Amino acid sequence: SDFHHYLLDEKGFSSGTITIYVSLFKKMCRIAFERGLCKNLLFAHYRVGTPKVTTPKALSMSDFIKIRDAELPEDKPRLSVSRDLFLFACYAGTAFIDTVSITKANVKVLEDGDKWLIYNRKKTGTLARVKLLPEALELMVKYEDGARDTLFPLLSTNRVRIDLITICKLAETSKTY
Structure with missing residues (x-):
């Protein structure tokens, strides 16, 4: 999605942070749909990927x-x-x-x-x-x-x-x- 690429490329967010943002955005869209604030269930078929595991940064x-x-x-x-x-x-x-x-x-x-x-x-x-x-x-x-x-x-x-x-x-x- 464009939002995912924006967060990755423009904002420089990590995959874990992107997962959090996209999940929250999907939830807001679902709540808006359930309350009749929008006619389509946006992002219904968009799947949030599992964040890749990164190596912890060791402090010297x-x-x-x-x-x-x-x-x-x-x-x-x-x-x-x-x-x-x-x-x-x-x-x-x-x-x-x-x-x-x-x-x-x-x-x-x-x-x-x-x-x-x-x-x-x-x-x-x-x-x-x-x-x-x-x-x-x-x-x-x-x-x-x-x-x-x-x-x-x-x-x-x-x-x-x-x-x-x-x-x-x-x-x-x-x-x-």
Whole structure:
């Protein structure tokens, strides 16, 4: 379809993003048809292809250090929050959705004095146990707030993704992730 080619060629979207956009557009057309807003069921025979599986982009240690140590503009404090969410996820090995969902109640001190995250993963519901590294603990202390149950401020996945692209440019990493 022209829309598919527009998203691919003009916008430069990946196949996964195109699948999401086309699926949503098809759904809107179907709802419009069901409500009598259009006479034809547009895209009824158009099939959304399965997105091709891509190789994950591995972060090199040198790029990680550049991101960690990057000087960020003081007039954009959200960039620091986004970076800290990213760093915590790296140190703790958590998915982004888990990082922003983890609460203070999920932090447990075991008999040996070590602090652990014990929580159910959002995606799978499986129990996760993660020993917290000193770097992760430092980030937790930075965001201690009595008014909030979660360990960190809530930012959307898309907001953090956009901020990380900006941070990678400021840090002069070899590529954006």
